[in-house]
Amino acid sequence: MQEIRVELTDHPKPKPTAADKLEFGTFFTDHMFVMNYDEGEGWHDARIVPFGPIELSPAAMCLHYGQSVFEGMKAYRAVDGRVLLFRPDKNMARLNSSNDRLCIPLIDEKFCEKAIEKLVSIEKDWIPSAEGTSLYIRPFIIGIDPHIGVHPARHLVFIILCCPVGAYYPEGLNPVKIYVEKNYVRAVRGGMGYTKTAGNYAASLKAQDEAEKQNYTQVLWLDGVERKYIEEVGTMNVFFVIGDEIVTPELQGSILPGITRMSSIELLKSWGMNVVERKISIDELAEAARNGRLKEAFGTGTAAVISPIGHLKWGDEIMDINNGEIGPISQRLYDTLTGIQWGKIKDTFGWTVEVK
Amino acid sequence: MQEIRVELTDHPKPKPTAADKLEFGTFFTDHMFVMNYDEGEGWHDARIVPFGPIELSPAAMCLHYGQSVFEGMKAYRAVDGRVLLFRPDKNMARLNSSNDRLCIPLIDEKFCEKAIEKLVSIEKDWIPSAEGTSLYIRPFIIGIDPHIGVHPARHLVFIILCCPVGAYYPEGLNPVKIYVEKNYVRAVRGGMGYTKTAGNYAASLKAQDEAEKQNYTQVLWLDGVERKYIEEVGTMNVFFVIGDEIVTPELQGSILPGITRMSSIELLKSWGMNVVERKISIDELAEAARNGRLKEAFGTGTAAVISPIGHLKWGDEIMDINNGEIGPISQRLYDTLTGIQWGKIKDTFGWTVEVK
Missing domain, CATH: 3.30.470.10 (Aminotransferase class 4, branched-chain amino acid transferase, N-terminal domain)
Incomplete structure (x- = not known):
């Protein structure tokens, strides 16, 4: 070496x-x-x-x-x-x-x-x-x-x-407003979406800029092929609690394999929860919101750890999630991940490495 | 100013x-x-x-x-x-x-x-x-x-x-060997394909590298949605002479609007030729090659001006085009464009600007 x-x-x-x-x-x-x-x-x-x-x-x-x-x-x-x-x-x-x-x-x-x-x-x-x-x-x-x-x-x-x-949430976890991006695509299968490379972020600037002008925090990206399957939210992975299932889009080449995503899946499984990596369309999500089965939505990433989503706009349809408040699964993931990261909770997974 | x-x-x-x-x-x-x-x-x-x-x-x-x-x-x-x-x-x-x-x-x-x-x-x-x-x-x-x-x-x-x-073709125009890329995608509609931005070129490196390892000069890119419509060749636009039609993929967001492409279309039209911007699938191209109607293929770009394609590989299918030699339309476009650029031919289009 x-x-x-x-x-x-x-x-x-x-x-x-x-x-x-x-x-x-x-x-x-x-x-x-x-x-x-x-x-x-x-x-x-x-x-x-x-x-x-x-x-x-x-x-x-x-x-x-x-x-x-x-x-x-x-x-x-x-x-x-x-x-x-x-x-x-x-x-x-x-x-x-x-x-x-x-x-x-x-x-x-x-x-x-x-x-x-x-x-x-x-x-x-x-x-x-x-x-x-x-x-x-x-x-x-x-x-x-x-x-x-x-x-x-x-x-x-x-x-x-x-x-x-500084702290990402100096005033506590505040659920964000997101809209579903219909015009711009972040990445497509066969491209570079699964990597952390400069071009993926360049591609995201325009949609992010337009979202901010409309007072939204981020965009929800749909797939570049059928323009219906959910991929990521802004620069984070995304999870939805629908009924008793916790769904996150499967990795298939255009989605970043987030380390907070991976850790969240492992934690949820360790708690005996039903977490599934699969395709999920925006239609399925909207239908779940309409019939009251969409209980929580959150992004995962290194910067925010867990970013609850309280409001999702898809064209003219507005999905208000958990009354715009953080849900119990989002909160438990946040508390556990940050607890392990800051050494407040015993790390039974061997995830932390001490710097001497 | x-x-x-x-x-x-x-x-x-x-x-x-x-x-x-x-x-x-x-x-x-x-x-x-x-x-x-x-x-x-x-x-x-x-x-x-x-x-x-x-x-x-x-x-x-x-x-x-x-x-x-x-x-x-x-x-x-x-x-x-x-x-x-x-x-x-x-x-x-x-x-x-x-x-x-x-x-x-x-x-x-x-x-x-x-x-x-x-x-x-x-x-x-x-x-x-x-x-x-x-x-x-x-x-x-x-x-x-x-x-x-x-x-x-x-x-x-x-x-x-x-x-x-230096001269792009010090030994005369040599038709190149191209293969049709099946795994990687350069750009997709909704992305940045129509721009000259760094990320588009980063996305192309891997396919280009694999093509060179197989003794091919460039790849032919297919669209990212259906993976069947022809988009570009390497970092050039592409044209095909099929029967008495000259076809180039239409601009729809994922293709670079090349200035040599635009000038070639304008020249071909001025010669009374039947040049069409439309979708063209790799299946249509292969069928035209099989029945002898694919007469010429060439790339257009600033560096090479016109780059004739003599050999195209699509999976196991090989298309040999014009016996691997430059065709008359490719040659005429090359001679006319370079003739205007180097001031050998009168510029009736007003394309050149003299630097005093």
Whole structure:
């Protein structure tokens, strides 16, 4: 395994104070992890260096052709002071799945987990400790060949950034308003929907922008083929409680295999609940809402953990869910997942990894 | 209209010599055009400066979320020494169409045409004059907010690069081998297929890579919904001569509206030929090949202009087209388009713009 060279900053920045709101993705810690790939040499020169700008050729391939993948994860300050990561092996496995689809050389997952641990350990004083706060971790890989022409990059860089972030729900879990997107498609089978790659997020901007202009928080994406099966909500996976069944769309290539999704399914099963991964059409959902069987709806993702949906608009039809309040299953999932993440609940699944 | 500030380099690079092969996208001229967008200020600070690296935050949005659009066009050294652009207004209009889809602030098309002319005029000694060579021009826009979070950028930069490029066909037009892609999809209606944005090219890498490993030049893309209608070939539009009809897939949202495509249609119509934009399925094409009615097939694009297809593989079925040789319509289009571009043929369409 490579050594990780460490060069500490001479100019540490002041850490945000309790009064800072820690708007997501705005503050960065003092250091970042960097590693290069060059054809013939493989991944090499792993190092932790002061956070700062990077220099790229204006012809760098990532700027033109989007050969770019990333992950999102968090380090949590547990109630007993320990620093915990949540299933980092799953993030690194998914990064390699994205790499494969984007023709990016695979990383050594175990080594990159160690790199994350080492970076977080150096930045441990940046992990906020107020309720609901955490250190967001953003590993990403970009192709940097200074070359105009569509082909896989031969020179890439892997960078890991850290951002202290505030509580996602400073005022408690507030169910959101969502509308069903009819014009735009996020991804289609055969495309890149199952990966965390730049283009998927670029594709989502326009619909998200239009939703916000109409005072909706996010859109519910339908499949690109039949335009009827539910895929995701904004940048989260989605679950529905219909009668005594908990349904989430099955993974079939266009849906991101979320780690909070996976963990939610495992938790629900451990509680003996009837959770099913299958196709679910917007018609079926609307019918369930009409006859009173749609009891809860929620998104799952790293940032929000659980995001209850209180109001869903599909054309002229409005579905009000659980009177716009968070339901018992959403609440239990949220409490359990965040309880494990912040070390308040015993982790019987072996999901957390302590950073020493 | 803004002024364009000019800062010339103190260190001009040696120009490539006739012996240099001018591999596409590898050599860059001495200068580049740069213009910034900042929320509240609009597009401002237009300047032509020495070509060189750019500095970005590692959190720059374009690196993570793919908010990036571009154009591709050429300046030609005409046989009488004039410098010609080909339909630059169409490139700028398409750039704004891409901008709209990607939530990027629109540019002033006329101003940006002038910026291209000014840059090309400064770099005119970089335009090669050997047969078939040209100066490739790459305008692009990227979102650069140093912010992790999916939303449209509030700070962007518009850059124009120039690359002297060699003849695409130094040994004459050689028909290429293509296979029909069955697993991967480039774009789907409702997505971004009609734009020149980074993610579309990222999505194409894997299929292209697999095609090359099987000794094919490119793939023929089918639609993402029914997986049967022909869309594009590699990064080009595609035409088929079937009986006395010339067919190209209609624009319906997932296909790039190519400027060479548009010009080819206009030329064919001016010659009184029966050119039709419509849906065409791979089954129809294979049937036409079987009964001898498929006479020619070719791609159209800025780089190759016309790229004849001599061999098409669809699963186990091989279609050999015109005995693997270039057909008369492909040849006539190539000769006419390149004749207009290099000023060898009178431009009765008003397509060329002289750079003074």
